[in-house]
Amino acid sequence: MTADLPTPGAGAIPLWRDLRVLRIAAQVAAIVGVGLLAAFLVGNMLSAMESRGLGFGFSFLTRQAGFEISESPVPFAATDTYGRAFVVGILNTLFVSIVGIVLATVLGIVVGVARLSTNWLVIKIAGGYVELIRNTPLLVQLFFIYFALIQLPPVAEAFALGSIGFLSQRGVFLPGPGMAPGFGAWVVFAILGIVAVIAAHVVAGRLEERGQSSHRLRAIGFAALLGLPVVGWFVVGGALVFELPVRERFNFVGGLALSPEFTALLVGLVIYTAAFIGEVVRGGIQAVKRGQVEAARALGLSERQVLRLVIFPQAMRIIVPPLTSQYLNLTKNSSLAVAIGYPDLFKVGQTMSNQTGQPVPVMILVMGTYLAISLVTSLLMNVYNRRVQVIER
Amino acid sequence: MTAETLPPPSTVIGPGAWLRRNLFSSPLNSLVTVVLGAAIAWMAIGIAGWAIGEARWGVVTGNLRLFLVGQYPGEQVWRIWLSLAILSVLAGISAGAFGRVTRTLAMTLSATQLLLAMLMLASPIGAVGVVAYAGNAALVWVGFVVGVRGHAPRRPLTWAWVVSLPVIFLLVAGFAGTPFESIRSNVWGGLLLTVLLASVGIVLSFPLGVLLALGRRSSLPVVRILSTGYIEFIRGVPLVTILFMADIILPLFLPGDWRLDRVARAMGGISLFSAAYVAENVRGGLQAVASGQVEAAHALGLSTFRTNLHIVLPQALRDVIPANVGLFISLLKDTTLVTIIGLLELLGISRAVLAQSGSFGASLEVYIFVAGVFFVLCYAMSQASYRLERQLGVGER
Numbered sequence: 085m086t087a088d089l090p091t092p093g094a095g096a097i098p099l100w101r102d103l104r105v106l107r108i109a110a111q112v113a114a115i116v117g118v119g120l121l122a123a124f125l126v127g128n129m130l131s132a133m134e135s136r137g138l139g140f141g142f143s144f145l146t147r148q149a150g151f152e153i154s155e156s157p158v159p160f161a162a163t164d165t166y167g168r169a170f171v172v173g174i175l176n177t178l179f180v181s182i183v184g185i186v187l188a189t190v191l192g193i194v195v196g197v198a199r200l201s202t203n204w205l206v207i208k209i210a211g212g213y214v215e216l217i218r219n220t221p222l223l224v225q226l227f228f229i230y231f232a233l234i235q236l237p238p239v240a241e242a243f244a245l246g247s248i249g250f251l252s253q254r255g256v257f258l259p260g261p262g263m264a265p266g267f268g269a270w271v272v273f274a275i276l277g278i279v280a281v282i283a284a285h286v287v288a289g290r291l292e293e294r295g296q297s298s299h300r301l302r303a304i305g306f307a308a309l310l311g312l313p314v315v316g317w318f319v320v321g322g323a324l325v326f327e328l329p330v331r332e333r334f335n336f337v338g339g340l341a342l343s344p345e346f347t348a349l350l351v352g353l354v355i356y357t358a359a360f361i362g363e364v365v366r367g368g369i370q371a372v373k374r375g376q377v378e379a380a381r382a383l384g385l386s387e388r389q390v391l392r393l394v395i396f397p398q399a400m401r402i403i404v405p406p407l408t409s410q411y412l413n414l415t416k417n418s419s420l421a422v423a424i425g426y427p428d429l430f431k432v433g434q435t436m437s438n439q440t441g442q443p444v445p446v447m448i449l450v451m452g453t454y455l456a457i458s459l460v461t462s463l464l465m466n467v468y469n470r471r472v473q474v475i476e477r
Numbered sequence: 478m479t480a481e482t483l484p485p486p487s488t489v490i491g492p493g494a495w496l497r498r499n500l501f502s503s504p505l506n507s508l509v510t511v512v513l514g515a516a517i518a519w520m521a522i523g524i525a526g527w528a529i530g531e532a533r534w535g536v537v538t539g540n541l542r543l544f545l546v547g548q549y550p551g552e553q554v555w556r557i558w559l560s561l562a563i564l565s566v567l568a569g570i571s572a573g574a575f576g577r578v579t580r581t582l583a584m585t586l587s588a589t590q591l592l593l594a595m596l597m598l599a600s601p602i603g604a605v606g607v608v609a610y611a612g613n614a615a616l617v618w619v620g621f622v623v624g625v626r627g628h629a630p631r632r633p634l635t636w637a638w639v640v641s642l643p644v645i646f647l648l649v650a651g652f653a654g655t656p657f658e659s660i661r662s663n664v665w666g667g668l669l670l671t672v673l674l675a676s677v678g679i680v681l682s683f684p685l686g687v688l689l690a691l692g693r694r695s696s697l698p699v700v701r702i703l704s705t706g707y708i709e710f711i712r713g714v715p716l717v718t719i720l721f722m723a724d725i726i727l728p729l730f731l732p733g734d735w736r737l738d739r740v741a742r743a744m745g746g747i748s749l750f751s752a753a754y755v756a757e758n759v760r761g762g763l764q765a766v767a768s769g770q771v772e773a774a775h776a777l778g779l780s781t782f783r784t785n786l787h788i789v790l791p792q793a794l795r796d797v798i799p800a801n802v803g804l805f806i807s808l809l810k811d812t813t814l815v816t817i818i819g820l821l822e823l824l825g826i827s828r829a830v831l832a833q834s835g836s837f838g839a840s841l842e843v844y845i846f847v848a849g850v851f852f853v854l855c856y857a858m859s860q861a862s863y864r865l866e867r868q869l870g871v872g873e874r
Contacts, residue, residue: 111699118703125730132729203506204499205513219855220848221810224824228848231840419715423817430717443725451714458713 547666
């Protein structure tokens with residue numbers, strides 16, 4: 085009777101029902117499909133570029149740019165290359181993003197804590213701020229702020245902030261740090277301080293492993309970190325000089341000058357992102373179980389200790405991953421700079437693309453740079469995240 | 478034991494106690510309250526004085542039609558009113574039949590249209606617009622009554638929504654040779670374009686996002702790598718660069734005789750962009766489905782396709798609805814970015830209006846109006862999402 089059944093073995097399953105074959109076939113089909121699509125698109129692009137007599141390549145990067153960039157952390161002139169212009173764009177994006185992230189974190193923590201305040205008015209104001217900002221588009225806010233800034237009085241009638249800064253339609257002018265002659269020598273003191281605190285940390289760790297007290301050593305380390313630069317400051321007679329902006333006929337000179345474009349972008353990004361960070365912070369603090377706080381109080385910890393030793397470390401675990409994505413959002417949102425004319429990465433890229441007629445290579449560079457910034461930020465935050473997560477034993 | 482009920486101590490309840498507890502609980506708190514209260518009052522008086530006295534709201538009401546529909550031909554605007562009427566009735570019936578969350582949305586739709594009708598009173602569009610919008614606002618309530626009384630069955634209603642979207646799109650875009658003459662998308666603008674971009678974006682990106690999420694969890698390495706690569710690439714770059722690709726670079730990549738109009742390319746760019754974010758939301762939902770569900774389905778002899786369709790996706794998608802509403806809110810806000818590539822949606826048309834000589838210097842009024850429109854729409858949706866979250870009990874199971 086068993087002779088009627090198919091013999092078990094290789095021929096038992098037809099090829100089109102064999103899961104192993106199907107899996108490989110599906111993947112080959114996926115590769116071929118994507119490959120054909122890419123070949124079709126790239127082929128079209130190459131022939132389109134050829135018919136315009138432009139070709140395709142990155143050789144334009146070494147050519148003279150021929151356009152000015154309104155602000156740059158490094159010297160730039162129209163006679164510099166496209167490559168240098170692109171670097172200026174990257175630096176401008178990084179500059180506004182890093183300053184924005186620091187300020188947005190500070191403001192965001194304030195907002196998040198304010199929403200958990202015991203004062204009704206503070207809760208309502210923080211809540212209103214968060215709802216208002218989160219439910220309107222960033223671009224509208226940027227236009228609004230930029231418009232308000234260029235409505236400020238001209239230089240001759242600028243608002244004075246005390247006697248140290250000015251607000252005018254040409255931008256914000258604040259006292260800025262400049263290097264004094266002894267700056268180099270002072271840096272040596274600062275580095276010595278950092279080396280001292282690291283050394284103290286390492287030695288203290290060893291002592292703790294042997295069960296010995298390390299408090300005094302750590303204290304000495306921190307004293308060195310803070311004290312050496314202070315001592316150095318007096319030894320070299322001041323490492324930094326603060327220049328005050330001085331009003332001249334048409335503009336201010338000296339100090340730290342922030343253009344209206346930069347100020348609008350920075351203020352807009354900070355206000356917008358802080359509303360989101362505020363919600364992240366609030367969620368993190370609220371997620372710490374009540375019992376944890378009650379237990380800590382029952383153990384006799386002071387309110388400050390409860391906050392520092394119980395709430396904060398646990399809240400950080402919840403806060404860090406969403407905080408990372410807010411930092412990434414801020415960096416990506418800085419590309420809205422193009423709408424108000426701050427020369428960030430995208431804006432410079434757009435100008436380059438218009439001038440060279442090479443939009444594809446330029447966009448490869450621009451998108452690649454944004455991707456790299458995103459990846460590095462995620463990487464750094466992941467390292468930090470691993471430090472604050474629970475170490476399961 | 479005395480039978481007499483003592484009055485509550487005045488220090489615990491009552492307005493005085495409330496003030497003491499919430500505003501003046503400590504000297505520091507009292508100081509904060511006084512300083513902040515004074516600052517808020519000062520600002521409120523200043524803003525109110527400006528809004529009533531100096532602000533030129535005429536720039537907003539005078540150009541209301543541009544803000545709402547852009548350069549859409551005036552004699553065809555009834556097609557948009559008809560579309561809104563369809564939406565209003567459907568929203569009303571749904572509010573009656575489904576309740577709760579849809580009720581918030583229907584009320585918002587009704588209230589918004591009523592507000593627009595009132596704005597129309599001050600605008601050159603006049604009585605026709607007032608009647609159209611007020612009528613649509615009323616239609617929501619008619620639909621609501623029908624929905625409550627008629628016990629509208631849920632499934633046909635869902636299908637009505639699915640069908641209504643292409644119908645509305647055709648109504649707005651038109652078709653050559655029918656009474657609804659074709660209207661080229663380069664005249665679409667204002668709030669109409671904003672809403673169309675966002676709706677098309679979410680409708681197209683949702684299926685694509687689900688596919689990408691499934692692809693990212695696939696056991697086939699090639700599919701997984703391609704999906705993950707796409708998702709991470711899109712999430713790593715700003716939307717502006719994607720829009721720039723869609724506007725400037727896509728025509729280069731297509732054969733020379735293929736012509737896609739700019740609005741379609743922007744819609745494509747927005748959809749491809751938000752698909753990656755939908756995928757990440759859906760992936761979260763997929764991960765929350767217990768692996769026993771999949772194993773049980775396979776044990777019952779369901780194929781992978783059927784397991785996903787009937788077992789995994791229904792459970793996963795339900796969990797991610799609130800997150801996707803959040804995504805839709807950011808998508809709606811992000812449509813303003815098409816201003817940068819020169820489309821005249823609500824923000825773009827405002828910039829165009831501000832460039833007219835008559836509206837010089839009225840930027841604050843116009844931007845406040847635009848921000849207000851977005852605020853109403855986004856706030857209503859976020860409230861609906863918040864309620865939905867509690868209704869579905871996400872995170873409580």
